[in-house]
Amino acid sequence: MLISPPFLPPRVSSQTENQWIDTAMPGGEPGNGAYPVSYKLSWHGGLHLRAPARSDGGVEPVGAIADGIVVYRRGSTEPPAAPTPEAPLGYQGRTSDGVVVIRHETETGAARQSSIPTRVVFLSVYMHMHTLRATVQPGRRIHRKDELGQAGYIRGQPHQIHFEIICDDANLRQLIGRDSGIVQLTADGRSDAIFGELYFHLAETTPVYAQCPPRIQSRPPGGAPLGEELIVGLRYAEGEGTESTRGHAYVTKYRLAGAPLGEALPIPDAEYDIYRHATEISEAYPANARPAPSAVFELLRFGRVVGPDPLVPVDVPHWRLIRTPAGTGWVNLNAQGVHKFSDADFPHWRGWLLITDIDGDSLCNDATIMRAVDVNRDGTITADEVHARLDAPAIQSFLKTLICKLPTEWEAATIEGRRGWLKTPSPSNPKPLQEEQFARLRSHIEALAFWQQANLHLPQYNAEGQPVGERALPNTHWHFNPREFIRAFRKCGWLSLPELARLIPRRISYTQHGQLRTASNVGQVSRAAATTRLQAYALHLNLVARKYGISSARHRFAHFFAQTIIETDRWQVVYEYGRGAPDRRIPMAEYYAAFYGRGIMQLTWAGNYESYGQFRNLPMHRGAYVDRRIGVDSNHYWCDPTVRDADARILKVAGIPKRWAPRFDPNVVETDAFMACDSGGFYWVRKYLSKSGAEININRAADDDFSPRTIGRVSVLVNGGGNGYYERQAYAQYARRILLDTTEVGATQDYLTPRNNVTVRVDYDEPN
Structure with missing residues (x-):
């Protein structure tokens, strides 16, 4: 998947990948277009992003995040002058109504020993566009980085867009390997898509050694039990970092809840030297019983063998130094019972959780989110609590990796069902809207709505992952935090x-x-x-x-x-x-x-x-x-x-x-x-x-x-x-x-x- 942010400011040499993405996609603060909820605990399926400033005094244009087909376009209908407050597009300040929807079809990998790629289809939505280029037309192919137009106004603030990434159940399974629950730790994760950091689930009985054991001994005597169940992460620098660290590997220890335990341990030049180390491990075995260096290479690269060359013997050890309560120690990441995963599994210990809206309205009542914002655990969430908790960095970090199944906010026919609760007082909504106020909100939403006209379709798949037709995208579907979606899939180098x-x-x-x-x-x-x-x-x-x-x-x-x-x-x-x-x-x-x-x-x-x-x-x-x-x-x-x-x-x-x-x-x-x-x-x-x-x-x-x-x-x-x-x-x-x-x-x-x-x-x- 080849993907990038919708804005592409220059990247300075000192910026890391994560820092640059944050620079390219600023905005989405609590109370100002955050994902996935507002201060009123109303669902919000995207982010409000600000166009970064350019050195020439202008702002960055909006670009396509990936190759795709334009499936819906609506040019802005804003009048030359700012609309009056009574006008639908003047509600709470000038708001632009231009919109583009792009359908992206790409791949993220392929199943082991299979010729069937893991195909994925998702939609990107660019809302509140001020202008659209004439080349952006329904049915036309568009390439990543192609200019779509200029960001518009959101509630009087210029140079902003509402940006969404959405898909259905079938494509969520293709994207993250599941459409419900959390990653199961009783077997290895997906092997069709493997990218980013690698993870190893260790039982509390996993032996730890003070010194690195011999290369070919998978469980020598003398190890002490780890003492706690945890995850070990192995990340290769993949060219990131300073000149002297671009080939390093980093080993991090995580609790199942996701908190890292101590700083990552660096392994200098480990990525550059995988071939050398794989050959050395193979040659440590007797000449008539050597594992294929190719298979050992994959063991070091992925933590497991995913290619055609079998690992024989199967218990070739994969020794890594990790942090322990006593300091550091060596563990075998290929020991029996150790299961392997990667960022492609979107694991819960890195915060990826699936949230489903129960009643279909736009009011969040999910128990996971409610527990996070209920400060005093009394079961009643006040407006003050919501403000305080959503402003907390820890809660913002928690919310950004939730994948939420929500009703679209761009459908006109369901406004009363989705938004009617705004007229009812509650602890989190102490100032309900009066009928006249709600009528103005309704006209504003109707002016922005486009769902019925768009008629968006996505493919369905059989058990082998092959497309078997398409169906219309339902109005309740999966939403990702766009910033985190792009951050995650930029680690996937697989190209269609x-x-x-x-x-x-x-x-x-x-x-x-x-x-x-x-x-x-x-x-x-x-x-x-x-x-x-x-x-x-x-x-x-x-x-x-x-x-x-x-x-x-x-x-x-x-x-x-x-x-x-x-x-x-x-x-x-x-x-x-x-x-x-x-x-x-x-x-x-x-x-x-x-x-x-x-x-x-x-x-x-x-x-x-x-x-x-x-x-x-x-x-x-x-x-x-x-x-x-x-x-x-x-x-x-x-x-x-x-x-x-x-x-x-x-x-x-x-x-x-x-x-x-x-x-x-x-x-x-x-x-x-x-x-x-x-x-x-x-x-x-x-x-x-x-x-x-x-x-x-x-x-x-x-x-x-x-x-x-x-x-x-x-x-x-x-x-x-x-x-x-x-x-x-x-x-x-x-x-x-x-x-x-x-x-x-x-x-x-x-x-x-x-x-x-x-x-x-x-x-x-x-x-x-």
């Missing part, structure tokens, strides 16, 4: 096929050696062609990017995908042209020959194939190889065997070839879609960043500032830097604009590259 297809540029255009090379009618890639090319690989590409921590940070995926574009000739092939035949343009081809480049990163040389086979524990091959250059007793070079002079001219061949058989057939790296993608992720995370071998993982390089210099370094690490250097620069910048939160809108943009000071011109036009 249409989102992936947008990343392939429609045409090539760049400046090289002072001349503009514009392939305006050569090599064009239509949207349909891009979709077709990625169709067989989209699922596997997502699985691999998630596994190797590439998609969890969108700047990493921009680098990664840009490299695959040229390695696969814009996703037309997953093999090297020429297939290793002697070629004067590629002098090394005669040495790697049958071990020519295959997969989305063109794995080349027998040595790299051998390492990939060892990583996956691929079985030995029996019978003939597809490429007849490989035989039962044929010998091949593991790496470049040549000795060269300062000008890279070959002086002699000094390497000694070795026999390949009976290792696996390298042809599967081309013909198996998962291996084609997985081999690319494998290469990415095990790549040495320097000859010293001290640092590995191209994510480490990609986490530097997104610049031509960094793109150049990543390109050199992938390909040596010679083939398609300038195209790689252009492709990375193209992907950056789509994936990141930049707001450039020009059809072209120039970037000065560090190699020969060549300017690359990136063409952002997107024809059909």
Whole structure:
């Protein structure tokens, strides 16, 4: 899911992701458009957000939060001058009535060993728009960050919108894995969607050790019981933080009620070094009983195995240092009885609770919320109590992660049933509305209502998660705090096929050696062609990017995908042209020959194939190889065997070839879609960043500032830097604009590259 806030102010380098989201979505304070209740305990299904100010004196426009289809539009009917207080749109101050509703269809993952993605559909509602762009029309496709218009007035306050995110029961199950209750701790959480922080439920009898036990011992003697039931959280930095902490992991201990116990314990460079640690753990076992490093990698990355390689033995330990009442201690997060979850489960210990309105009116009477605001626990909630409690930071924190099933406030036919209680005095409503006042409120709501005209529909799903038709969205449906919804799903790097297809540029255009090379009618890639090319690989590409921590940070995926574009000739092939035949343009081809480049990163040389086979524990091959250059007793070079002079001219061949058989057939790296993608992720995370071998993982390089210099370094690490250097620069910048939160809108943009000071011109036009 590719998602962003409706306002996109610039992000300064010192801001964290959470700080930037708060800056981009200000507003929604208690008594002024808070979620999910007002000072009168009236349900409020969205947030009132203020458009952030711009440096030019204006304010940020309202943008689409994700790709989607406009399903409803109503332009503002405000008169040129502010309406009178008696007018429907003048009630309690000038209020704008422009509205846009967008239907978003995307994915958040896929079930284990399944080709069925977890599809989700939800609606975003932008209310109180002052102006709408003419391009925003029902039925028209819109992209994330596309401008919708300008925020309007809410009760006399300018530059504000009411913003909602809503869905039905079926799509709530797709989004959070359930539509009632809390996460059950008796089994692992969902495996179709896994993102964000990982969680491990530990029983009070879980043994804790003062020193880290041997790598392969799952329950050595001498441990002391934990003494309390709790949750351990494991979070990878995923490129966030300072230059020295972007690859860290952090271990936090939580009570079941959700309160963290002490500061998180950092593990320096733990994310960058998962491959190295997985290999070390595997090699600690006897040679004839080693678990596949690939499976151990997933154990460290997700806390469990979610890919095709089984973990054998199943009790490979996952040791982590946690805080204990006595200080710190080591626990095995893969011990029997430990169940695993992630932020994709929307767990209750992080505050995610489902609330259902019982009687269908707009007055909150939910027992969970009532207990939170009833200060003296006397069962009677006064207006003063409500004000005091809703202003308390702890209560605001509690309310923001409630997912509430409420009636819409935008339906005209149900105003009396939803709002009639405002005419009745109560402790929380000591000043009820008189009939004349209620009539004015009614006319105000009627002027803003749009529900009947919108006729919104959402898909339903069968037990396998496949859409089986649609039905109209009922007027009572699920609401999220929009700020927290966006915050949560920005951790999900999984992209739908249409989102992936947008990343392939429609045409090539760049400046090289002072001349503009514009392939305006050569090599064009239509949207349909891009979709077709990625169709067989989209699922596997997502699985691999998630596994190797590439998609969890969108700047990493921009680098990664840009490299695959040229390695696969814009996703037309997953093999090297020429297939290793002697070629004067590629002098090394005669040495790697049958071990020519295959997969989305063109794995080349027998040595790299051998390492990939060892990583996956691929079985030995029996019978003939597809490429007849490989035989039962044929010998091949593991790496470049040549000795060269300062000008890279070959002086002699000094390497000694070795026999390949009976290792696996390298042809599967081309013909198996998962291996084609997985081999690319494998290469990415095990790549040495320097000859010293001290640092590995191209994510480490990609986490530097997104610049031509960094793109150049990543390109050199992938390909040596010679083939398609300038195209790689252009492709990375193209992907950056789509994936990141930049707001450039020009059809072209120039970037000065560090190699020969060549300017690359990136063409952002997107024809059909």
